[in-house]
Amino acid sequence: MDFDFTEEQNMLRDSVRKMLDRIATPEYIKDTDVNARYPYEVYDAFIEMGLISMAFPEEYGGLGGDVMDFAIISEELGRKSYDMLGAYATSVFNGLNLLHNGSEAQKRYFLPKLMSGEIRMSISMTEPDAGSDAGAMRATARREGNEWVINGQKVFATAAGAKNNIISVYVKTDLNVHYKDGISLFLVDNTLPGVNLRKLDTLGRRSLGTYEIFFDNVRVPADRLVGEPNRGWHYMLAGLQLERLATTAGYSGAAQNVVDQAVAYASERKQFGKPIGNFQSIAHMLADMQTEVEASRLLLWHAAWQLAKGKDALKALSMAKLFGSETYAKAANTGMQIMGGYGYIMEFDMQRHYRDARSTTITAGTSQMQRNIIAKLMGLNPK
Numbered sequence: 001m002d003f004d005f006t007e008e009q010n011m012l013r014d015s016v017r018k019m020l021d022r023i024a025t026p027e028y029i030k031d032t033d034v035n036a037r038y039p040y041e042v043y044d045a046f047i048e049m050g051l052i053s054m055a056f057p058e059e060y061g062g063l064g065g066d067v068m069d070f071a072i073i074s075e076e077l078g079r080k081s082y083d084m085l086g087a088y089a090t091s092v093f094n095g096l097n098l099l100h101n102g103s104e105a106q107k108r109y110f111l112p113k114l115m116s117g118e119i120r121m122s123i124s125m126t127e128p129d130a131g132s133d134a135g136a137m138r139a140t141a142r143r144e145g146n147e148w149v150i151n152g153q154k155v156f157a158t159a160a161g162a163k164n165n166i167i168s169v170y171v172k173t174d175l176n177v178h179y180k181d182g183i184s185l186f187l188v189d190n191t192l193p194g195v196n197l198r199k200l201d202t203l204g205r206r207s208l209g210t211y212e213i214f215f216d217n218v219r220v221p222a223d224r225l226v227g228e229p230n231r232g233w234h235y236m237l238a239g240l241q242l243e244r245l246a247t248t249a250g251y252s253g254a255a256q257n258v259v260d261q262a263v264a265y266a267s268e269r270k271q272f273g274k275p276i277g278n279f280q281s282i283a284h285m286l287a288d289m290q291t292e293v294e295a296s297r298l299l300l301w302h303a304a305w306q307l308a309k310g311k312d313a314l315k316a317l318s319m320a321k322l323f324g325s326e327t328y329a330k331a332a333n334t335g336m337q338i339m340g341g342y343g344y345i346m347e348f349d350m351q352r353h354y355r356d357a358r359s360t361t362i363t364a365g366t367s368q369m370q371r372n373i374i375a376k377l378m379g380l381n382p383k
């Protein structure tokens, strides 16, 4: 067993951290959060550094990295802000989904554009009546000659309104079969006629934003269907594994940042003549937080390692996602307690973590759904 990262992996982590320290300053992160502004400048730096290209094979213009690189970058971005991670990860995991399931022509057309920054990507599965039960989706696409016509309503599509965004949209293409055999995946430009986006006002994750999308007779050429018709459910499940890996890495980085901020505060803040970190109750809170963050990191790297080895990582990923999101949310809550009233005011960063973290046990599959998956893989049958 070896718990060390390679020299190249450490260099990658350092270079991401240096770039973020330069561009994603505390003022910058605050501005994108308060003004609900997409972090275009940071995204440009991803492109310049080749971070988006990292996970793609050289034959498509990528740098030939692997899922470990993807997770290392995600963890470092999460350390700054969960939305910085989101800007990177939504493009990369949707691009990887295309790499694994798209036609040769689609890969040659879209992937170079994604890596050069000409396009970004996002994902839209959820509908008002189809959240955890994604198979209940009602939006449809019907074939008309050389086009598909998309109709319906989606909700909670993160970053769908960013400039030059192509949305990976899952819709029903066969209503007469089980949903697993009747969903297809389409690539839809967010500016196409008939696509109407509405940014939702959210508690946290305000920089990327999450959108309601109305599709009103949206016409896309036949080559915007990814892979085979009616195979979308299977593409979605495989793609979700990569999404969960990136988000879990983001939770780990973000939770560590919470601990670092709380330790710094507890060392500085004096009450009753001594730093509050010297009170055993506060020190123990910090010790518990760090222990839980370390445990969530071990689950993360174990899952990443399984994926990198091509093993079935579903159980490991679900456990890492479940524990990582709950650890981040709990750490942000305790971090606020440690900072007293100052944690609650907008001037300090802890409140952003508190707001951002609250979404993580809901998004990319709720904690309850992760427990269902884990229990099923243990041979149980939770209802």
Ligand SMILES: Cc1cc2nc3c(=O)[nH]c(=O)nc-3n(C[C@H](O)[C@H](O)[C@H](O)COP(=O)(O)OP(=O)(O)OC[C@H]3O[C@@H](n4cnc5c(N)ncnc54)[C@H](O)[C@@H]3O)c2cc1C
Residues within 6 Å of the ligand: 123, 124, 125, 126, 128, 130, 131, 132, 133, 155, 156, 157, 158, 159, 202, 205, 210, 359, 362, 363, 364, 365, 366, 367, 368, 369, 372, 383
């Ligand atoms: C900030 C944010 C960003 C998002 N980004 C995206 C995105 O980019 N693309 C996208 O497609 N979606 C996105 N989502 C949607 C997200 O994936 C859904 O919110 C999530 O899957 C839950 O669906 P729901 O909100 O409809 O809740 P529901 O499914 O209605 O769940 C409500 C509650 O019931 C529980 N529950 C439901 N079914 C079961 C069950 N079988 N067993 C036990 N408990 C159950 C849930 O765990 C939850 O506690 C985003 C959501 C948010 C808040």
